[in-house]
Amino acid sequence: MPKKGSLIKAHIVNSVAEKNGFTQKKSYETMEIMLEIIKSSLESGKDVLISGFGKFCLKQKAERLARNPATGEELMLAPRQVVTFQCSGILREKLNGKKQRQG
Numbered sequence: 441m442p443k444k445g446s447l448i449k450a451h452i453v454n455s456v457a458e459k460n461g462f463t464q465k466k467s468y469e470t471m472e473i474m475l476e477i478i479k480s481s482l483e484s485g486k487d488v489l490i491s492g493f494g495k496f497c498l499k500q501k502a503e504r505l506a507r508n509p510a511t512g513e514e515l516m517l518a519p520r521q522v523v524t525f526q527c528s529g530i531l532r533e534k535l536n537g538k539k540q541r542q543g
Contacts (some may be wrong), residue, residue: 494527
């Protein structure tokens with residue numbers, strides 16, 4: 441369940457349809473294609489850079505010892521890959537209310 445006030449896929453599809461005059465179906469298909477491109481790039485080990493927005497990066501996590509919080513039992517977590525996001529400087533400045541740099 442998304443947090444209250446979260447932007448969900450349906451809202452994005454509606455916004456794309458409104459702003460571009462696309463049908464809901466065309467907006468949904470466009471978004472699905474974009475998400476599939478991002479997913480397949482990450483699956484193949486490539487980072488995804490969206491200028492002015494940020495970068496999705498694939499990071500390797502090493503094997504580590506963890507504890508089950510419910511039982512206190514120790515267990516070994518296998519090495520795995522995780523996706524991280526680094527926002528662009530432009531987005532960071534907008535989020536923090538700073539004026540954009542003149543360049």
